Amino acid sequence: xxxxxxxxxxxPLLGAAVTLLLRGVPRxxxxxxxxxxxxxxxxxxxxxxxxxxxxxxxxxxxAWAAPLGITLVAxxxxxxxxxxxSVVLLIVLLYAIGQDIGGLSRATPQVFHPTYLVLTAGVCLxxxxxDLFNLFVGFEIMLTASYALITQAPTRARVRAxxxxxxxxxxxxxxxxxxxxxxxxxxxTVNMADIAEKLGAAPPExxxxxxxxxxxxxxxxxxxxxxxxxxxxxxxVALTRISAIFAALLTKVAVYAIIRTxxxxxxxxxxxxxxxWVAIATMVVGILGALxxxxxxxxxxxxxxxxxxxxxxxLGVGTAAxxxxxxxxxxxxxxxQATLFLVNGLMRQYVGHTSLRAIRGLTTVSPALALxxxxxxxxxxxxxxxxxxxxxxxxxxxxxAEGSPLVLAGIVAGLLTSLLTLIAVFRIWxxxxxxxxLPDMVEAKERLRNGANLGGLRFMTTMTGVMVAVGxxxxxxxxxxxSIGFTAAEGLVNGDAYIEAVLGEGAR
Amino acid sequence: xxxxGSGAPRPRxxxxxxxxxxxxxxxxxxxxxxxxxxxPAFGPRSVLLEVAARLLIPAILTLSVFxxxxxxxxxxxxxxxxxxxxxAYVLRYIAGGRHELAAGLPMRPNTLLALGMIVACGAAGxxxxxxxxxxxxxxxxxxxxxxxxxxxxxxxxxxxxVFLIVVGLVLSVVAALGARMxxxxxxxxxxxxxEQARAARRRGGEKA
Numbered sequence: 001x002x003x004x005x006x007x008x009x010x011x012p013l014l015g016a017a018v019t020l021l022l023r024g025v026p027r028x029x030x031x032x033x034x035x036x037x038x039x040x041x042x043x044x045x046x047x048x049x050x051x052x053x054x055x056x057x058x059x060x061x062x063a064w065a066a067p068l069g070i071t072l073v074a075x076x077x078x079x080x081x082x083x084x085x086s087v088v089l090l091i092v093l094l095y096a097i098g099q100d101i102g103g104l105s106r107a108t109p110q111v112f113h114p115t116y117l118v119l120t121a122g123v124c125l126x127x128x129x130x131d132l133f134n135l136f137v138g139f140e141i142m143l144t145a146s147y148a149l150i151t152q153a154p155t156r157a158r159v160r161a162x163x164x165x166x167x168x169x170x171x172x173x174x175x176x177x178x179x180x181x182x183x184x185x186x187x188x189t190v191n192m193a194d195i196a197e198k199l200g201a202a203p204p205e206x207x208x209x210x211x212x213x214x215x216x217x218x219x220x221x222x223x224x225x226x227x228x229x230x231x232x233x234x235x236x237v238a239l240t241r242i243s244a245i246f247a248a249l250l251t252k253v254a255v256y257a258i259i260r261t262x263x264x265x266x267x268x269x270x271x272x273x274x275x276x277w278v279a280i281a282t283m284v285v286g287i288l289g290a291l292x293x294x295x296x297x298x299x300x301x302x303x304x305x306x307x308x309x310x311x312x313x314x315l316g317v318g319t320a321a322x323x324x325x326x327x328x329x330x331x332x333x334x335x336x337q338a339t340l341f342l343v344n345g346l347m348r349q350y351v352g353h354t355s356l357r358a359i360r361g362l363t364t365v366s367p368a369l370a371l372x373x374x375x376x377x378x379x380x381x382x383x384x385x386x387x388x389x390x391x392x393x394x395x396x397x398x399x400x401a402e403g404s405p406l407v408l409a410g411i412v413a414g415l416l417t418s419l420l421t422l423i424a425v426f427r428i429w430x431x432x433x434x435x436x437x438l439p440d441m442v443e444a445k446e447r448l449r450n451g452a453n454l455g456g457l458r459f460m461t462t463m464t465g466v467m468v469a470v471g472x473x474x475x476x477x478x479x480x481x482x483s484i485g486f487t488a489a490e491g492l493v494n495g496d497a498y499i500e501a502v503l504g505e506g507a508r
Numbered sequence: 509x510x511x512x513g514s515g516a517p518r519p520r521x522x523x524x525x526x527x528x529x530x531x532x533x534x535x536x537x538x539x540x541x542x543x544x545x546x547x548p549a550f551g552p553r554s555v556l557l558e559v560a561a562r563l564l565i566p567a568i569l570t571l572s573v574f575x576x577x578x579x580x581x582x583x584x585x586x587x588x589x590x591x592x593x594x595x596a597y598v599l600r601y602i603a604g605g606r607h608e609l610a611a612g613l614p615m616r617p618n619t620l621l622a623l624g625m626i627v628a629c630g631a632a633g634x635x636x637x638x639x640x641x642x643x644x645x646x647x648x649x650x651x652x653x654x655x656x657x658x659x660x661x662x663x664x665x666x667x668x669x670v671f672l673i674v675v676g677l678v679l680s681v682v683a684a685l686g687a688r689m690x691x692x693x694x695x696x697x698x699x700x701x702x703e704q705a706r707a708a709r710r711r712g713g714e715k716a
Binding site: 003005006009010013016017018020021023059060061062072114 | 618619621622623624625626628629630632633635636639640641642643644645
């Protein structure tokens with residue numbers, strides 16, 4: 001157990017150090033990066049195998065007992081997300097490697113590889129942190145790396161976007177730290193299991209304030225309406241590999257933190273009405289934003305905001321079924337969003353930009369690209385038999401079972417959002433993929449076909465295909481995944497197993 | 509050095525023509541306070557700062573090692589020690605400029621950072637190989653002739669890694685935000701001067 005829980009943290013950091021030493025030897029950096037992430041994947045798979053039946057595994061760093069020391073915890077939800085994230089991280093890294101081999105990117109490899117692995121360590125730590133302060137540390141590791149990544153290959157637009165991104169993230173971090181200080185003042189501990197025990201004695205009003213404060217903190221990072229404005233301004237301008245990872249993981253880590261804190265710490269305080277209102281607003285505002293954008297990346301960024309609403313909706317429903325839906329939606333959305341951003345990156349390779357005004361007939365230029373866009377786009381809109389359909393059905397079923405008016409309103413908003421998502425992706429489809437290609441696009445294709453970087457491009461396309469295949473696999477394996485999701489959700493609704501695993505037997 | 513306006517009677521002009529030069533037969537000391545030809549990071553050169561840097565840097569570095577070693581159960585530790593040690597280098601940079609900083613560094617800041625990370629991760633991870641939790645610590649106690657009873661913890665290795673990381677990080681910030689910009693500025697200055705010289709030559713050519 002010690003080993004399994006430590007590896008996702010130690011190995012990426014070690015890999016980052018080695019890639020930093022290997023600056024100037026890009027090939028070695030690529031190999032070290034890919035190996036590191038493979039180790040994390042294997043480790044996460046073993047963790048998931050260990051926890052799939054609802055077991056919660058822990059390790060106490062330095063053998064210091066729980067409420068005092070640093071505890072690393074993996075429950076089914078953390079292990080599942082760890083596995084999905086590491087798979088996505090590896091595929092995006094391979095995509096980036098293909099791009100570098102083909103000489104198709106202006107990223108600086110000696111900065112990219114170490115920073116990317118540090119980001120991996122931050123993401124992993126956020127998932128397995130057992131106390132609030134280490135959750136904060138995990139977030140900071142992840143964000144600090146992301147500040148460096150977002151300005152890779154700096155242009156005026158990227159520096160401007162990174163300013164917005166950094167300021168917003170720092171604001172949220174300050175609030176996070178304030179929240180931790182308040183919780184510590186109230187309970188005298190930062191260990192989440194211990195807080196869950198001790199918060200019961202605190203005045204309900206204070207608990208409510210803290211619950212809302214933490215919701216705002218992570219809400220900013222998850223880009224929930226009305227705190228979403230920074231995301232469509234910053235993600236689309238970064239390099240493809242960066243925006244793919246940001247869109248897939250960074251917001252989802254924040255959603256994970258929302259689910260973790262609201263279920264484990266603040267389960268007594270019903271802010272589910274707030275959650276449902278916010279979820280409805282997020283879904284509708286996000287997708288309306290997506291409908292009026294003219295740039296594929298910006299459409300996808302607004303769709304990302306919109307679909308965060310579904311996960312918050314699952315949390316707002318509050319039952320085990322709702323949470324299981326939210327967990328499944330997380331998994332589905334991480335993969336689909338990464339795929340769509342990778343496809344946008346390929347589009348940028350072929351056309352040089354992603355503005356819908358000057359793209360026609362991509363289907364003729366690259367049939368594979370069209371297929372790779374079509375499948376995840378359908379999944380995003382939630383058409384059967386894709387994973388998005390399964391996830392949405394799970395959420396709506398949970399909602400119907402709950403049946404309160406606000407939840408029903410949420411279901412209506414969800415259905416409307418799905419429909420509008422379909423319109424948004426078909427808008428891209430009809431404008432960018434149909435029709436006869438513009439003359440300069442044909443020229444660009446010929447240039448690519450005859451260029452020396454064809455191998456790199458093929459590799460990138462293959463990796464995008466692999467990501468699409470992973471998305472399809474989620475739909476195929478929906479049964480087992482849903483059962484893991486259910487186990488995870490039951491662990492979330494009833495925190496006893498988690499608390500006992502961290503604090504030892506007889507804690508409750 | 510002339511003390512302008514100090515009220516002292518000005519020395520009579522010598523044959524050399526310099527009224528402010530050192531007295532005849534005086535030889536400038538050959539040893540320098542800092543190791544490179546000094547071009548300070550900001551403002552005019554300050555002898556006081558150079559001397560202070562020369563005297564303080566060994567003391568600061570010693571203090572940083574003291575903080576590192578004593579940090580286990582008293583104030584200090586790798587982070588504090590690393591910050592103090594990097595202050596020694598920052599002082600050296602302020603007093604002597606970027607060449608002075610480069611002369612004082614055994615390796616690139618990035619390499620230092622990477623080594624620190626390897627040491628820290630290694631120290632955190634080695635207990636795993638013995639089936640112990642991450643970051644677990646082993647303690648050795650023994651008696652040394654001069655120091656008396658010594659308590660040594662394997663956590664010190666981890667702290668050393670942290671120390672190196674902090675020094676590497678501060679130095680890369682100094683290198684990126686200070687030395688690099690300074691170098692670019694010097695380059696721009698040279699270019700401007702060359703440009704002016706060319707312009708002057710052109711004007712001269714026109715006149716001729």
